[in-house]
Every structure is written in C-alpha cells, then in structure tokens.
Amino acid sequence: MVLLLLSILFPMCFGVFVIGRRGGRVGALALGGIVISLMINISALLFARGGLSVYVGTFLFALALDSLPRMLMALAPVLFLLTFVFLLGAGKNDAKRARLFGFFFLTLGALNAVYASANLLTFYMFFEVVSLLSFPLVLHDGTERARRAALIYIGFSFTGTALVLGGMKLAGMEAIESFTAGGVALSEPHNQLAFLLLALGFGCKAGLYPLSAWMVPASNESPVSVGALLSGVVAVMGVLGIVRVSYQVFGAERLSGGWAQTVLISLACLTALMGAMLAYREPILKKRLAYSSISQLSYALIGFLTFTKLGFIGGVLQVFFHACAKSGLFFSAGAVQEQTGFLRVSEMKGIGRDMPLTMGCFALLSLSIVGLPPLGGFAALWELSRGAFVYGGALGSLCVAVMLLSALLSAGAFLPVAASAFFPGKDFFACVNGPRLVGWRVLIPILVLSAAVLVFGIFPGVFSGVGERLFATISGGMS
Amino acid sequence: MMKFLMPVAVLLPFFSAPLFALKRFRSIRALKALTYTVVLATSAMVLILCAAYDGQMLKLAHITNLLTIGLNVDGMSRVFGCVVSILWPITTLYAFDYMKEDHKKQRFFSFFVLSYGAAVGVAFAGNLITMYLFYELLTLATLPLVMHKMDDMARYAGKRYLLYSIGGASFGFIAVVFTANYGGANAAFSLEGVLDASLVAGHEQLLRTVFTLAFFGFGVKAAIMPLSGWLPTASVAPTPVTALLHAVAVVKAGAFACIRLTYYTFGTELLKGTFAQFIPMAAALFTIVYGSARALRTNHLKRRFAYSTVSNLSYILLGVTMMSATGLMASAQHIISHAFVKIALFFCVGAVLEKEHKEYLDEIEGIGRRMPVTFACFTAASLALIGMPPLPIFFSKWAIGESAIELATGWGYVSVAALLVSTVLTALYTLSIVTRAFFPLGNPQVAVQKRTETRSMTAAILLVTVMMVLLGLFSGTIHTTLARWLIGGAA
Numbered sequence: 001m002v003l004l005l006l007s008i009l010f011p012m013c014f015g016v017f018v019i020g021r022r023g024g025r026v027g028a029l030a031l032g033g034i035v036i037s038l039m040i041n042i043s044a045l046l047f048a049r050g051g052l053s054v055y056v057g058t059f060l061f062a063l064a065l066d067s068l069p070r071m072l073m074a075l076a077p078v079l080f081l082l083t084f085v086f087l088l089g090a091g092k093n094d095a096k097r098a099r100l101f102g103f104f105f106l107t108l109g110a111l112n113a114v115y116a117s118a119n120l121l122t123f124y125m126f127f128e129v130v131s132l133l134s135f136p137l138v139l140h141d142g143t144e145r146a147r148r149a150a151l152i153y154i155g156f157s158f159t160g161t162a163l164v165l166g167g168m169k170l171a172g173m174e175a176i177e178s179f180t181a182g183g184v185a186l187s188e189p190h191n192q193l194a195f196l197l198l199a200l201g202f203g204c205k206a207g208l209y210p211l212s213a214w215m216v217p218a219s220n221e222s223p224v225s226v227g228a229l230l231s232g233v234v235a236v237m238g239v240l241g242i243v244r245v246s247y248q249v250f251g252a253e254r255l256s257g258g259w260a261q262t263v264l265i266s267l268a269c270l271t272a273l274m275g276a277m278l279a280y281r282e283p284i285l286k287k288r289l290a291y292s293s294i295s296q297l298s299y300a301l302i303g304f305l306t307f308t309k310l311g312f313i314g315g316v317l318q319v320f321f322h323a324c325a326k327s328g329l330f331f332s333a334g335a336v337q338e339q340t341g342f343l344r345v346s347e348m349k350g351i352g353r354d355m356p357l358t359m360g361c362f363a364l365l366s367l368s369i370v371g372l373p374p375l376g377g378f379a380a381l382w383e384l385s386r387g388a389f390v391y392g393g394a395l396g397s398l399c400v401a402v403m404l405l406s407a408l409l410s411a412g413a414f415l416p417v418a419a420s421a422f423f424p425g426k427d428f429f430a431c432v433n434g435p436r437l438v439g440w441r442v443l444i445p446i447l448v449l450s451a452a453v454l455v456f457g458i459f460p461g462v463f464s465g466v467g468e469r470l471f472a473t474i475s476g477g478m479s
Numbered sequence: 480m481m482k483f484l485m486p487v488a489v490l491l492p493f494f495s496a497p498l499f500a501l502k503r504f505r506s507i508r509a510l511k512a513l514t515y516t517v518v519l520a521t522s523a524m525v526l527i528l529c530a531a532y533d534g535q536m537l538k539l540a541h542i543t544n545l546l547t548i549g550l551n552v553d554g555m556s557r558v559f560g561c562v563v564s565i566l567w568p569i570t571t572l573y574a575f576d577y578m579k580e581d582h583k584k585q586r587f588f589s590f591f592v593l594s595y596g597a598a599v600g601v602a603f604a605g606n607l608i609t610m611y612l613f614y615e616l617l618t619l620a621t622l623p624l625v626m627h628k629m630d631d632m633a634r635y636a637g638k639r640y641l642l643y644s645i646g647g648a649s650f651g652f653i654a655v656v657f658t659a660n661y662g663g664a665n666a667a668f669s670l671e672g673v674l675d676a677s678l679v680a681g682h683e684q685l686l687r688t689v690f691t692l693a694f695f696g697f698g699v700k701a702a703i704m705p706l707s708g709w710l711p712t713a714s715v716a717p718t719p720v721t722a723l724l725h726a727v728a729v730v731k732a733g734a735f736a737c738i739r740l741t742y743y744t745f746g747t748e749l750l751k752g753t754f755a756q757f758i759p760m761a762a763a764l765f766t767i768v769y770g771s772a773r774a775l776r777t778n779h780l781k782r783r784f785a786y787s788t789v790s791n792l793s794y795i796l797l798g799v800t801m802m803s804a805t806g807l808m809a810s811a812q813h814i815i816s817h818a819f820v821k822i823a824l825f826f827c828v829g830a831v832l833e834k835e836h837k838e839y840l841d842e843i844e845g846i847g848r849r850m851p852v853t854f855a856c857f858t859a860a861s862l863a864l865i866g867m868p869p870l871p872i873f874f875s876k877w878a879i880g881e882s883a884i885e886l887a888t889g890w891g892y893v894s895v896a897a898l899l900v901s902t903v904l905t906a907l908y909t910l911s912i913v914t915r916a917f918f919p920l921g922n923p924q925v926a927v928q929k930r931t932e933t934r935s936m937t938a939a940i941l942l943v944t945v946m947m948v949l950l951g952l953f954s955g956t957i958h959t960t961l962a963r964w965l966i967g968g969a970a
Contacts, residue, residue, distance in 0.1 A: 057955025
C-alpha cells in the first residue's frame, strides 16, 4: 500500500519541485526523477499488497492494483523516460522546460492513480485529474493557437467525463463500487444506455468518434513530446476505461450481442476509416500522425469490444505496438522539425540524406503502423482480424474490411514520406548539410522504439500471453 | 429560555443598526469592534439555536385574527441558518480589508449587519406570513448595499433590483393570501403542507396556478429565467456584497422561499405530476443551461460568476421541483455546497478587483504569479464548481441527478442531460480564467514580480477554501445530518 501511494505521490511531489526550478540542470534532474519513479512503479507491481479505501458518505474511493493495468503501469514510465531523453536532445532553447518536465511528472502521478483505481468512481476522479494536469502540457507553447487547442482539449475532456458521469448515474451505485471480474449484475433498467454513455465518455480520450476532434489540434499545437504522450499514454487511458467498464463493471458476457456493442463497434469502424482517410489527405505531418492515432486506437477498441479472446489479445498487442510506433514517429517528426523547421510533408523531400537514421526509423515505424510482417503492427492486425471473424456476422466482416482498407490508407499516408525522404527525384538538388541543431540524444528513444517494434514484432508471444491471461482473469470465464 | 433566544438572535442586528447610524466613529477600530461583536454574537446564537432548539413555534404577535407572526427553528431553518451564520463572520473579515479605502464604511456596515438580521429572520420564520415579512425586509436592507457606490451604474442596478424583487414578492403575496384562505398562512410550516384538504377539494387547479405564480415570484431572488436580469447587473456592488448576498444570503433566501412554498406550504401531494411541477421545472432546466452559456460568453469576471450563480441556483430549484424527499435533500445539500464554493470564487475575483484593479478576463494574463494563494484557492474552487470528487458540489450534483432519475420520466433524463451540459460549460468558463492566470501567452517574464495579496483577505479566502474541502470530505456526515433534520432520519 505504501508503495502504491508512493508511486502516485512521488511523481506529484517531484513535479511540483521541478516546476519551481530554474537553470540548465533541469533535464538531468528530471531524468533522475523518472528513473526513481520507474523503479517505484516496478517495485509496487512486485511487492504492493492490499490497498486503500475511504468512504465519503456512501461513496467509496478505493486504490488497489489488479491484473489489468499492470502492463501499463510498468510501461508508461518507460515511455516517459524515453520522452525525457528526447527532450534532452531537442527543445534545449525552451525557456519553460522546467514547467514542461514538472507537468509531465504530475501527469505521471495522476496516471499511476488511474491505473491503481479499484472502482469506477475513483477511476473517474483520477481520469479528470489526468485531463487537468495534461492541460498545461498542451498549452505549453504559449501561443494563441496553443491556448485555443488546449481549451478544445479540455472542453472535449469534460464532455467525455460528463458522459461518464451520466453513465454512472444511470448505472447506479452498485456499478461504481468495485471492479469485479465478469462484472456485477446491476438492478437498474438502463444498462445498455449506461454502457454506451460510459464507453463514449472514455472513448473521448481514446479518439472515438464523435468526441475525437480534440486530438488533432492538441497534438499539432503542442511540443512533439506532448503529442507522443497524448497518443501513447493518455489515449490508452481512455481505452483502459472502456475495457474496465465493459469487462469489470457490466461484464462482457452480459453485454455481448446487445445494441450498445453494435453501436460502439460501428462507431469504432467509422472512426478507423475516417481517421485513416483524413490522415491520407493531411499535408502537415504532426496532424497526419494524430489522425492516424485516432484510426489506430479504434482498431484496439474494435478488438476489445468484440468481447472475444482473440480480439482482446489483438487489442493488447495493438495498444502496445501503436504506442511504440506512434511515439517513435512523433519523435522523428520532432527531430526533423528541430533540425530543419519543416512541418509539411511536401517540404521533407530529401531529408533522408541529412538525417538517415531518423528517417530510416521513420520508415520502419510507418511499416509497423501499416501492419507489415514481421513488425509489431502485423501481429496486432492479425489477431484483431481473427477476433473480428470470431465475432462474426456482417459487422465482423465489415471490421476486417475496414482494418484492411485503413491499413492501405496508412501506407498511402506514411510510406511516400519515407520514400521521398530518401529518393527525392531528379529535380531535387538542395543540399542541407548545415550544422546539426538537434542533439544526438534524440536518436536514442527513436532507436529504442524501433527496436521494440521489430523485436517484439518477431516475438509477439510475450504480449499475446499477457493478453490471454488477462482475458482469462477479467472476463469471468468466457472462452 | 431557548424560546426567547430566538427573537433576540433575529432582532439584535436590527436594534444595533441605529447604533451604527447615530454614533460617529472616531476610528475604524471602534467600528470594527462593534461590527464583529454584533455579527459574532448573532452567529453564536443562531448556531446554538440550530443545534438545540426543539421545534416549538413561538408566537410573537397577531395581525388581525388571521395572521400570526411567529418564529421557529425546524430542519430547513437549520440548513439556511447554519450557512448564513458561518459565512457572515468570514465575509466581515474580508469586507474590512476590501472596504479599507472606502469613505462610507459606516453606512455600509450598518446595512451589512441589518441584512444579517433579515436573513436570520427569513431562516427562522415559523410561517409563510412571517417569512414574507422578513423577505421584504431583506430586499430593503440590501438595497443600499447594492447602490453603495452611488454612481449611475450602481443606481441603475439598485433600481432594477428593487423592481424585480418587490414585483416578485408581490406574486409571493398572492400565495400568502390564498394560503390564509385555504388553511392557514399562520399555521406553522410542516412538511406535508398547511392547506386544509376539505377546503382545497374542488379548487385544485386554482391553487396550482397560484403556486406556479408564487414560485416564479419567489424565484426572482433565486434568479430563475426569465426573471434573472437583476443579478448580473447587481454585480456592480462591492464584492463582499456580491459574494455573500448575491451568492449566498439573498439568492438562497429566494431558493429557500421556494422550498418553503413547495414542501412546507402547498405540499407536494397537491402539486406532483401536474403543470405546477413541470412549468417551474422547465424554467429551471432552461436557466441551468442558459446561465452557464452566458457565463462562458461574459468577459467581465464578476458578471461571469453572477451568471454562474444564476445557473447554480437553478440546480437548487431543479431539486425543489422534483417534489420528493430526495429532491428536498439534494437541494438543501446544493444550497450548502454552492454557498461555500461560490463565496470562495467571488472572494478571489474581488481580491483581483481590489488589489489589481482588473475586471476583465483578458486583463489577468499571468496574474497567478502575483497572487499565488488567491489563485490556488480559485483553482480549487473552480474544480469544485465543475464537480470534481471529492469536493462538495460533486455530491450535491449527484444527489440532484439521482432524484431526477428517480422521477423515471423523460423529464428526469432531460434534467440529467442539462446538468451535464452545464458541467461542461462550467469547466470552460472557470478553466479559461485559470489558464490566463497561470499560463500567460508567450514567455513569462523571469523577473520576480511583487506579490499583491494582503493578509486578511487571503486569510478569508483560505478559510472558505479549507471549509469547502472539508465539506466535501465530510459530505457523508452532512448527508445524514440533513436526513435527520429534514426527513426524520431515513435516507
């Protein structure tokens, strides 16, 4: 219990401490802090027993670790660590770095609290806290546009949480008391509607249409490190919310075949397709990446919402590999921007000669997003399609078709970028071998993430095993 | 003994008011001493009465043989009495700092104390006619406070306030007349209503119409649409007035009067399921969304929170129109939680106005550095207003939503939807202020900026914020206490 509290409070306190710091050593300090935080998280996963629960009136607030968020709790600080390494190389001229690091830490603390929440009410509360604490990250650049994007972000976040609140009210008090494997039998008559509202509300963070419009401006107007965080961790928190609600509150078995499931899967299909199409025709690289996140996360949602074992495994794989690939892509885009100032895809011809490693990784990571073997994205896509077939029916086939079509569109969106970076064509003769503006450290996270996508893509068994065990524990005995 | 404490508590502020008016104070210290003595003594008496009074009506006087003036402390009186008696001394602390450079302090504080008496009178009124009396007195006592500055704006605001309030109360008076004829305006308030069933029989529609008129009449003070126009205008008053009277005492007296009218006079039996329930409910629903939307569009900070108050008062009225035990409980809970949250917000905005002379949203870029404590409290109170658990408004909003769902008709779901829409708007209109205060555009200046907070103002702000947080953490206790006070235990 102490470790669990420490995993929440340490990053929070450290964050407040960092915000107040001035001077150049902030980066090293933050790096030290995140390593400690990672170690606390891991020891909490290994040794934490029991939990903490407080009644406020009839409302129960509870923290305890169950099996579902363990993987996230171990991996989220790793992504933060990589982000910080990236920030050591890029963004040195940022006068407000201390603030950026500080709010990263605060967000991490709140995220740990979300992972450790043992009932829906607590989850909801910390979910809001994450939205609030990541809000300053989005408006970090301090421009009028960034502020606008941040207000859009927070407006959508609160629309999402309002829907969650409405869903919780409809589901009644039993629903918010605890997360139970297989769900609880609820006495309220509006289970389907309540589930729909809750899933839409959490889906706001996961980029599920119709509440996905915040993602693109928020990723575009903020530093790339924040964009990576939004796609890799914050959006995943929304997915976690949907999984929690469907498997551990209502119960997958009870929801299976209901109209809410059909509506949600259809929405996820729509989102996947729309996101991919919008990504395809978007000229600005960061926006293109954000649209693609919307699309890719919907794959994972489709997987989880089919309520099949294969779909669940596919969802787990997709969440992991997408987080790796997309953060890596954001970092590469950030490195390019820092070095050349280019934002538009059309400007990026020939930069492969200047930044071969960065753009090489960019190519590899985009291939994973597209879903080519032997990269991670393929493993995920494979399991997801199998899950969709098990789900069956016209909608199941539609899911498979949508995923394949979106994969094609992703290929159209990202592969030409990589191709023209290395092969700009005959009429290209600019030589941009200027001084290196971007530090070599930015390469570390990009390389690590590419390696992860490659290695775990060849051996996806680690994560599919995790997914299988998780499904067995939380579904309450479904096959 | 207790019985006679009641009139003393109500009348002490009234009788001390001439002292303020007649004596010429040499120093601010003497004025302070007198104000604090009266306010603290009244608060102490009110709290003792709330804790220990047994609920027997004390008849003070008869006006003709139909009407009795009487005082009583029942459950609802306790709710309103406690809120008022806790917040009045804190506002006094704030007001002395705020009014430091004002030349008409003496007048201000005499009416400030006088309105305290009127508010306690409204709380402790034992029947409808007594409440009506104190209600009118409250209007008159607070009018000079609204017009305090005596410039054109203030006079206009005062006139408007008077017109709306007196006009509204006259509709309330219709209800007084009818209850006198159909049972008893002098009968002590009781939860089943005071109308005589044998007299009512055959005249139900008439009485429901009267109720609806009177609900809007008293609803004027609670700023229900379309009668809310006076409240945003009245925010020209000095901030202690805006904070205490236009977020707590006066406006909640309006909501309180609506509760008295609905639950304790007409009785929910007569009204439930008829147009007398749905017309007020529709108005409240509209006001909830309208108030929040206008708040978002208003750039003047005090007016923005005035609109926010308009919206939140209708949360209370929505609870009232549920016409069920849970609805009554929910609105009482929201009266308490909103009082503390909104007074904290107004104190902060007032501090900005007084110390920095900034009134508009776009003037406060980066102000959080100069007033860190104030804006930390402001942020906490904003989160509370949005409805973050475990801060108090989450629980009262939840209770209102729950009683709406209990209604089990389309109205219930529309109500929940309105609450949720308003939540989103609330997040936007509060957080856009926090954003500007703490995250100014461009690169913040590195130079250390001088703090502009002062001690006693900040102390008052901190005090209400801490109380607000505690209120959230102990909302369970509050809920059971309310259940004991209002509906005899079973919750």
